[in-house]
Amino acid sequence: MSHIVTRFAHYMADYEGATVPIQVFDSTSNQVFARPVPLTSTGSRLDQEFGPGTYLIRVVLPSGEILADTISVQSGKDAEAVFKPKRQSPREELSWAYYLQKTPLSAFERASRAKVLSVSDRFQDQFPSERPTITFWAHDANGWKVASENARNIFTGVQYESGPDLEKEGALLRIGIGFQYFGDWQQFPAQIWLQARTSAGSQIAALPTVPRLHVLIASDDDIRNTMPFRIQSSNGSAAVDALLSFLSSGDFESARAIGSSWAQRAEEMLFSKIEDPMAATVGGYFLLKAGELERLHEWTANLSNWFKWLPDGPIIRACHLMTQPQPDAATIRKLLLEALRRGLPYYTIGLRLLQNGLKLLLQRSSGDREIAAALETINPYLEAADPSSGATSFTGEAPDQPGIRVHQAKTLEMPDIRLEYGEAES
């Protein structure tokens, strides 16, 4: 019997060891191994022995890319499976953006796609020359206000980086952010958002409250958007990044593969002290969307009550209560309204759950003006939001002025075939 060692072809700096679902199949197409495994450039030994033979090792990256390697295992000798993704992060420290989240389109791929689609000049030429200007916003009990990078009760530091080596891989600007942690995230003063503006307009995204955060402003291959760029932010841990990406893309099976063991550990930690409220938030969303509802326990009350700057806390609490027998509509109503009072949910999943919950309540009680008003407030954000982004991100002039994603491309009128961009190739 022997072992299989899996190795990722690229070093991922702080994200070495990101857990991903790995499957192993034998030559008769039977699955003989399926567990989350750390993805490392030095190699991870699967904790199982394999007999001699041919095996397929397949891994699903949170970016959506599937990697596979067919190897031969010989008796008494470890065999290595190497995974080399097609897209390579231009920097090790950006590996989270390229492997753990939806990847920005590289210049080569943009050019190739443009050739096939006859994409309008707007999307070929406008990107990526203009570096966006950045504004930070804070939301607290008094509403929205601009936050200074020098505010020491919020930031420990903000660093910017741009340049041709980033641009050739589709990245306009890289920002490193340190948030001030006084030993207890309950003391954090506000919810922080980032606004990126160019001459084409403005986009605003939530910044997860973690000690150290990376933001990448990159080309956006989602050409529905009026914006030529998208804002990606890390979530402070590879596990959270990966889980959020799988949930956002609807890959529930992969989310369960890595989420279940993680949730078990989190359950034990979260009951008494929530050290990482963002991780707890994503864990809560995982359990609601793809996990075992029975794992939602009273820690959701702590998440809601202890972190007054976290709108997602009351949303998760409300959804948790809805899994109980005879949920109390009044309590759920109060929690959803509290969520909106605190600001906008950090995560797009939360934004959708908030809208869903408000609509459910309104259809039960159509005369509820407060719920109707809450929907009037939240709906424009859903209209302006980037639905593929894990962290809430929307177009708008200011956080309280969400914009509209209006599709501007040319169309060719043909029955049942309406082309998105330009003319059909004949």
Next chain:
Amino acid sequence: MSIVFDARLPPTAAQTHVLIIGVGDYPHLLGGSKFDQQPAANSFGLSQLTSPPVSASAFANWLPMLANRRTPLGTVDLLLSPAVYTDGRGNSFVVDLPTMAQLKTAFKAWSQRSDANSANVAIFYYCGHGLEKEGTTILLPSDFGNPVEANISANMIDFDLTYNCNLLEASARTQLYLIDACRETPTQLLSLRTSPTALISTMKLQQLPRDAPVIKSTNSGLKAHGDPGKISFFTQALLECLQKMGARGQNGGRWEVATSSLGQAMKYFLQRMRRQGVPPLICDVGGRSNFDTTIHTLSGPAYVMSSIDCDPDSALAAAQFVIRNGAVSVDSRITPQPEPYDVDIPAGQYDIEVTFAVAQFVSKVCPQLMQPPFTPCTLEVDR
């Protein structure tokens, strides 16, 4: 209701209940039979469609082949416009029109059938015009735009609220929703002040575990595509993945299609479908899935979507591929091309031989296992 398939199982027996809607004929939109006398005050630029009734009928015709021992096919309710259904044997039937009123009735009945046993599988399929506003998917019944209805939203379906209400109302633990419709937001829609209507309402609030994915034929803000009068690309993907490409794994030697593997397989299938002049096809999977469910067992082998290329990339443009199972050649690409070699092949073990027309690279034979739904294969080539 127009039940086109009824296995006449006891109502409380675990089974699969399917509701299929195909809306092609919109009388009040441009080109419709009532457009001259009763045109829609605001059509949002929409007109007639020819693919949906064909697509919906194709799905209905395939369903009797659904093989699921735990939850066999129980009923198929079908609404079409035009309201004529031709079954797999060529027999034609009149079915209910998918007007708003008929859809509410049919949906409620389907929900109640599904509710009879929590082990039931409930499948909802819609093909027709769709829109999106404020994150909500809006489906349009055949009488959309009827000027007799003063509130235009009364004949617009709020799919998301319908979905969330039905997860509460119907105890069927597995509910699969397939939406083959555009999701654009016409600017006139943004000024609409009233809300679309759900097909079902509920006073329940308790959320129970559900396997309830929603698979949509395009992403938010985009169009869905299909050739006129033919099965849409999304429905083609659905049928191919149910029949061959969407397997998750084997159980007792038989390949099973699950809700999870179906959605992922359809994504890859659509990505690989390339049509001249049509943008890259996509598929959006959302909803909620607290566990996975087998919905169909294949009668034959599972097929694998594979993409074969070379490392370094430069070798690909000179490569010739032959895929062998033992001594038998099962597929090949002899003319070198710069794009990866996409192939659909039964699951199993193969040898891939790569040779080169240039002396720069060394030919080799690589053993390769293929596992559904998608197995990429990168052959490392020596210079």
